[in-house]
Amino acid sequence: MSKIRVAVIGCGSISKYRHIPEYASNPNVELVAFVDPIIERAQHYADLHGAKAFADYETMLAEVKPDAVSVNTPNALHAPMSIKAANAGVHVLVEKPMAVTDEEAAAMIEAAKKNNVHLMVGQNQRFMPPHVKAKQILESGILGKVLTFRTSFGHPGPDNWSIDGASSWFFRKPEAIMGAMGDLGVHKSDLIRWMLNDEVSEIAAFVGTQHKDTDVDDNAACLLRMKSGTMGTLVASWTYYKGEDNSTILWCENGVMKIGTHPDDQVIVELRNGTVEKHKVGAISTNDKQESSGVIDAFIDSIVNNTTPAVTGEDGRASLKVILCAFESQATGKFVSVN
Known part of the structure; x- marks a missing residue:
């Protein structure tokens, strides 16, 4: 070939x-x-x-x-x-x-x-070993229904990652259009849709510029309700100056699953019956430590x-729509229906 x-x-x-x-x-x-x-x-x-x-x-x-x-x-x-x-x-x-x-x-x-x-x-995010493992565990049914969640992606910002540092396009609104939400938030809206095999139905959000010298958003805190009724929070930040957080916690009927909260045990399942399972499945990629x-x-x-x-393009579109609706919520001060 x-x-x-x-x-x-x-x-x-x-x-x-x-x-x-x-x-x-x-x-x-x-x-x-x-x-x-x-x-x-x-x-x-x-x-x-x-x-x-x-x-x-x-x-x-x-x-x-x-x-x-x-x-x-x-x-x-x-x-x-x-x-x-x-x-x-x-x-x-x-x-x-x-x-x-x-x-x-x-x-x-x-x-x-x-x-x-x-x-x-x-x-x-879908391809990272801890997330693949977490989805398998959810699909096994051992945890039951996901009731609530929190998912977060924060790091010190593109000034440390981008090839152009503080003068990067990431900080220029005409080119970037959106900041931390387009950079990190969309990763998490995609992750939660994929992992829960569910769509976001409603969102409320605070999206703003807390600290960076830019006219794009550097922080967002969002409240989500999924079609299934599961609810949770999504956070995106460029001002986690003391280190990256790329973790997700799912509170379920039968226990809790913690993903990316521990440096060695990337997936931890704690069941209500007292059982604890720890999975070493390979790290989530960070800006400092690149994984394939x-x-x-x-x-x-x-x-x-x-x-x-x-x-697919449809996946990308659905995950983007969540972010766009978060900006609409910030602008209107209202809950926004996503789908």
Whole structure:
């Protein structure tokens, strides 16, 4: 079988730490092009991988005609770039949030369908071993119904993660559109939808800028009710200066499950009958300690085997909608119906 020819659009931190190394280690992939407006960044990876460098993605699509692309650019560019690529007959893996409006997300799904290409969204929380294990335990029925939950994603902010530090696009509203909610909150709305196999029906939220020198949100605290009646909280923060929190706790009929709360025992199940099970299943990736995301391999698998991507455009759209409704709740001071 000939290799899948992949181009990476945007050569910032997510490409550096996740996409590029994971494509490079996938035996079915040939990296053929890198795109970045700062051409030196693209050239660096092109030299490393025997590929071509471009400052402009449209020129790249026309000249290289890749089989697939990763769209790892500022949030506001996700939709236009993904749609252009799909219209060129190219499979698309887009970073989260997949778009900045529901209309954009719908247009991306439509473009992929019309051109018969795959669209996958980089919601990597689903692939992390502790989350995979937790979903298996939930599905086993041992804990019974999930009654309430809290899920949180906080770290010191993109000033520490982004290749451009404090001058990153993450802090510029025209490019980012949203801050911590688009960066971290959408990970958690996707996780809770997937893990509970449920949809968010209502949300209330405080979303604001507490501390960073930016006009995008750096913190959000949200109250969610799921379709099943389960309720809980979702927190996203760029001001956890004393360290990252990427944990989820599920309080269920028969006990509690703690995910990512302990450095060694990533999943802890404490049943009401006194039994405690601890699972060492591998860490959740952090900015300081990168683990393989699983996203790239899943994307390539879906192309090679012509199967539905593990995180579809519809998934990305539903997870984004939760975040957009949180902003609406902040603006109106009301509970917002999501679905």
